[in-house]
Amino acid sequence: MNINGNKEQEDEVEKEEKVDENEQDETNDCSKEEKQDDEGINEEEEEEQRRRDELEMDDRDFTRITGKTSTITKSTSIKEPKVSTDDDTEDKWSVVQRKPYDRRRLIKYIIQNPTTLDDQTVKQIDSDLWQLQMSQRYDLYRYWLLKYQQYLHYSVREARQAYNQAASALAEYHQEEDYYILKDSIIVAMTTTCAAKYHNVLEKLQSKIVIVEEAAAIFEAHIITALSTKCEHLILIGDHVQLRPSPSVYKLAQKYQIDVSLFERFIKNNFPNVRLNTQ
Numbered sequence: 416m417n418i419n420g421n422k423e424q425e426d427e428v429e430k431e432e433k434v435d436e437n438e439q440d441e442t443n444d445c446s447k448e449e450k451q452d453d454e455g456i457n458e459e460e461e462e463e464q465r466r467r468d469e470l471e472m473d474d475r476d477f478t479r480i481t482g483k484t485s486t487i488t489k490s491t492s493i494k495e496p497k498v499s500t501d502d503d504t505e506d507k508w509s510v511v512q513r514k515p516y517d518r519r520r521l522i523k524y525i526i527q528n529p530t531t532l533d534d535q536t537v538k539q540i541d542s543d544l545w546q547l548q549m550s551q552r553y554d555l556y557r558y559w560l561l562k563y564q565q566y567l568h569y570s571v572r573e574a575r576q577a578y579n580q581a582a583s584a585l586a587e588y589h590q591e592e593d594y595y596i597l598k599d600s601i602i603v604a605m606t607t608t609c610a611a612k613y614h615n616v617l618e619k620l621q622s623k624i625v626i627v628e629e630a631a632a633i634f635e636a637h638i639i640t641a642l643s644t645k646c647e648h649l650i651l652i653g654d655h656v657q658l659r660p661s662p663s664v665y666k667l668a669q670k671y672q673i674d675v676s677l678f679e680r681f682i683k684n685n686f687p688n689v690r691l692n693t694q
Contacts, residue, residue: 530557594619607633610641621645630678631655634662638677655679 532554544552594616597603603620607627610617625646627638631653642649659674668674682688 525553526557526560528557530554530561532558590616607637607641611637614640614643617641617643618645623647624650626650627652627678629653631676632658632660633676633678634660634673635675635677635680636673651678651681653678655682 537555537558540547540555544555547555590613593613597616597620603622605613620643622643623645625642625648627633627641627650630638630651633653638651653676655676655678659679660676662668662673
């Protein structure tokens with residue numbers, strides 16, 4: 416009986432030792448997993464901190480990239496009023512120095528330099544941009560900016576061409592509409608500016624007689640632009656003794672005599688004319 420009892424006690428002790436060993440193994444495994452998790456978290460935090468340090472643009476970055484010291488040469492001043500007492504008759508001001516924003520100055524410096532990259536060089540760059548040096552990142556940024564500007568210029572040029580074509584087509588439609596309105600009219604009255612603008616309409620109307628009122632005050636070029644190829648009879652009505660055309664550039668009038676109208680030129684050259692005795 417004692418032998419059996421001792422064996423049972425030994426078996427129980429062995430079971431307890433095995434249970435303790437299993438629990439110890441489980442605790443060791445858990446501690447190993449926690450250590451691995453902590454190591455992974457620490458590596459991620461270090462990587463994130465490294466990226467933040469690289470992105471941080473302070474005075475040292477500006478000095479390293481531009482080769483210039485970050486000493487402040489200019490400063491803005493802000494005046495703050497002091498509380499005046501009863502004895503003070505004038506407001507007193509104190510000057511407060513404000514430090515310029517170095518990051519903005521750094522970005523301007525980065526953008527103003529041309530990029531040294533081309534399409535072939537960019538294709539060879541690794542996809543992981545964090546492996547590039549800061550100067551290489553700036554150069555790549557300038558390359559992207561250049562490409563975006565070229566895309567915008569191309570888009571604007573294409574849009575401008577499309578707009579000009581649409582505007583020309585719309586103007587032609589309007590002129591066709593005006594022609595169909597005026598083609599059955601006996602008399603068409605307009606200014607010389609309108610005649611120059613709708614010269615194509617006048618060509619289609621094929622007017623044989625053109626009458627110009629106040630011809631002495633109209634530039635010669637304006638009268639010529641109002642004529643069409645089908646014109647057979649030009650009648651000028653005016654008074655060459657009264658006001659002349661007034662050019663906006665006085666030197667042109669003095670040097671080229673553009674202030675002399677076609678009507679006055681005809682009269683001075685004894686062109687056949689008729690003067691009214693009664694008005």
